[in-house]
């Protein structure tokens with residue numbers, strides 16, 4: 618997206634920021650050393666912009682829209698999304714390939730007050746990720762006032778001094794411009810209150826495809842100079858089995874309530890091409906177990922006459938086939954792993 622097309626950027630000094638970037642790069646590369654701030658680069662100079670590569674992660678409370686945004690940036694379904702909170706457990710990387718940069722997105726679980734061993738482990742994953750990335754994107758939904766959950770995360774962010782932080786106001790399609798403006802101001806103030814400044818504050822709608830390209834444009838200059846890290850065409854380095862398990866879990870989460878979403882874990886036991894198939898009609902056999910914590914939860918997952926489980930299978934199979942580009946036979950079993958969230962041995966077995 619051309620910079621002039623930007624309908625909203627809260628920082629009124631963004632154009633200076635952009636110019637500063639240019640002069641900074643000039644200093645760094647030595648190639649544009651004579652350029653003064655405010656001089657637009659010539660097309661030749663623009664082509665000489667150094668290639669950048671690095672890692673960004675999106676943080677924010679559950680349901681803030683992190684996975685949807687990751688998918689929108691990458692352009693393919695790589696992170697699972699759901700309208701249930703805390704869907705993302707595994708760190709899924711989406712990779713944005715551009716001529717000038719490679720941006721590796723690390724999608725973390727939501728940071729929350731831990732109540733179980735699983736909760737503590739998830740928070741550790743989040744903090745470790747924050748310390749390693751080049752830029753953090755803090756996602757705040759436009760349609761919800763800043764709450765204690767946001768402050769909790771922002772306070773933690775304030776402690777990570779070195780990493781630049783971009784505030785991303787998500788789901789802007791859900792609000793009028795006045796509400797959006799208020800949210801932008803509140804977020805700016807939150808940074809000031811906590812003693813740091815956002816590198817940018819940018820409103821986006823992943824669903825409405827608004828300003829997603831701009832977000833990438835703002836993230837890229839915050840990455841270090843460097844060569845491509847992954848081969849072109851790679852969208853994620855998450856093992857296929859984990860992605861497949863996540864797609865099954867996503868389908869299983871649909872329509873379940875209360876504590877059940879947190880009780881579901883999926884492990885793909887085996888993925889093997891079916892033997893004796895003609896080359897033009899391959900079939901991939903996938904055997905997966907869907908774990909719950911208590912026998913009483915089995916009925917809900919399986920549904921009357923097995924209908925619910927069948928739906929979960931059909932739905933996830935379609936997504937898996939789209940992801941892997943091959944027809945799939947999905948063999949899905951429901952098993953009870955008693956209180957797995959509190960049992961270190963079970964957690965390890967389930968991949969945490």
Ligand SMILES: Nc1nc2c(ncn2[C@@H]2O[C@H](COP(=O)(O)OP(=O)(O)OP(=O)(O)O)[C@@H](O)[C@H]2O)c(=O)[nH]1
Nearest residue numbers: 680681682683684685699702703704705788823824
């Ligand atoms: N209208 C609208 N809805 C959105 C947008 N982005 C995300 N959503 C919805 O918000 C819900 C949560 O989105 P996710 O992307 O799963 O949120 P998340 O932050 O990854 O959630 P966790 O994995 O639980 O941390 C889903 O129902 C999405 O469809 C958006 O730009 N506009």
